[in-house]
Each structure stands twice: as C-alpha cells, then as structure tokens.
Amino acid sequence: MNLRDADTGKVLWQGNEDLSIPDKEHEARVPKQILKCRAVSREINFSSTEQMEKFRLQQKVLFKGRCLEEWYFEFGFVIPNSTNTWQSLIEAAPESQMMPANVLNGNILIETSFFDDDLLVSTSKLRLYYV
Template identity: 25%
Template sequence: MKAEQQQSIPPGSASFPSQMPRPPPVTDQAITTEAELLAKSQITPNDVLALPGITQGFLCSPSANIYNIEFTKFQIRDLDTEHVLFEIAKPEHDQENEEPPTESARYVRYRFAPNFLKLKTVGATVEFKVGDIPIHHFRMIERHFFKDRLLKCFDFEFGFCIPNSRNNCEHIYEFPQLSQQLMDDMINNPNETRSDSFYFVDNKLVMHNKADYSYDA
C-alpha cells in the first residue's frame, strides 16, 4: 500500500478489520428482502437496487466468481487538483495466490481526512485481471449509506474483457453536495458511512465487497 503526499488533503488509508462491524438496526422488511435475495438462484442489478439499506452480510460467496476476476490496484485522485488521495496495489506474490478470498478480505476499512467530504469529482482507477472465460457486460453497482440514509448510488460498466487479460479503467465519481450538518455527523461517527459494491456479469451477481469509512484522519 502506498499513498502520495498532497497539500490540501492528507493521503487516505485502508485496513481489513478482523470482524465485520454490526450493521445498523433495520426493519423486518429489510431483513426479509435480503433473505429473499439470498434464497434466489440468481441476483440481478434490479434486485440490489431495490434494497432499502446497507446489507447485513454478503449476497454471494467467493465461489460465485467463476470468472476469476481479481482486482490488483486501486487509485483515487482529485480531478480538480490531480492529487492522488489514495493508492493500494496487491503485491505480485499475492497475485499468484489462487486461494479464494476470505470474508474479512472482502471488507475494507478506509480512513480519510475531513476535507475529503468536500471534494466534487474524483477519478477511481482500477486494474484487474480475469481468468479463462470471456466476460460480457461486466458491471458494478456501488451504494453508499450513512447509517440508514442513501447518500449516492454509482453504476459503472466495465465492458467486455477477453480471457486471461489484464485491464484498467477509470470511473468518475461525482460526489453529492453534503450539508455541513451531515458532514459533521459523518466525521463524528467513524465507520458509520458504509458501502456495498456489487459486481455483475451478464446481469448475474458474481462478486460482493463491502467497506466502511471514517473522515477523521
């Protein structure tokens, strides 16, 4: 992991908590909705878009990733200043490890400075490799919540990936304008800002990652 120093916003950090934090209280309907999805043979983009809140667990197992999609590098930069805010890369020797990811490895904890919440547009560059099977209609839906409030839903297409290829792309995140009160609440409640990242191939869920965020670095 490495981060580039900048003038306005300190570099962020990421860690993998040993235990997933307990989710916020949810209604019976939300529990029923998630349970219904877990009972389905195939979960679609429309299914996750209909969820009323952050998920309590993972909606698919690591074995659902039959395409061997593996993310090897992730970088976030402020598009207004070109400053790199965060960067992490998987070591080459870890990339050769074919062991499936553990549950804790699918949950990342990020820590940023308070000024991160004032950013308008951020570029997120990802590098990833795929296995022997061609990938059509690779799509990510990422939903961000503060407690039980939906802050923003991002929906990105990766496109087609040829077998055994390494790929990279940059997605542009346009952040919502937050009130000062909401920013203060998010700063004063670390790890209560959370996200679900759902990855689909041909409209079928194949990967699910989770994260939480604090803004007190």
C-alpha cells in the same frame, strides 16, 4: 485502487489490498479533504481469468445501514486472462448536502456488487474512516 481529486489529479488515497475477497469487511482510511472535492476520480485495477461480455458494477453507499446513494458503472467487454484499469468519475453532492467527516467516520460502508450482465460475480464491502 486509488482516489484522486478530479480537478488537480492529485492522489488522495491509494490502497493495494485485494478488495475482491468476499465475506470480509475491508477498511480504508481516507483523508477527510476528499469530502471537499468537486469530483473524485476512482481507478480500479482488476484481473479476470474469464471472458466477460458486460462487466459492470453497482455500488451502494450505506450510512449506518441506510442507503444514501446508489451508483451504476459499466465497463463492458473483458478479455480472458487480462489485467485491466478502470477509471470512473464520481461527482460530489452540493456542499449544502454534505455531512461532516466526524459524522461519516466509520459509519459509511460501500457495498460493491460486480456483475457480468445479470450474473453476480462478487460482492465487496469497504468501511470508510476519514482521517
């Protein structure tokens, strides 16, 4: 997975860890400058042995356990035994609504649920640290 400044295309963070491993809280150390971006482009690479008709994901951004934001993304059809790249655009909240990096640091947990239509396939948890 990588995160880019959507305006410049500059990669701000890249990780190669398999984030699909359930029952593990993963960690990412992301540069705090990402909070200044108007929008962030997220690229996910994933593989599937199974065909999926309506692959989608739901993400919850939790701050100290409380849901701040919830996002929904739809990929659609996935070919069996394929490796895919999925790029999504995430627009930032207005600057007046943004919390500073030192407040967010270690207190943000992104919970991602992967679905094929209504069937839950996997859930991943990623704690963010701003460096």
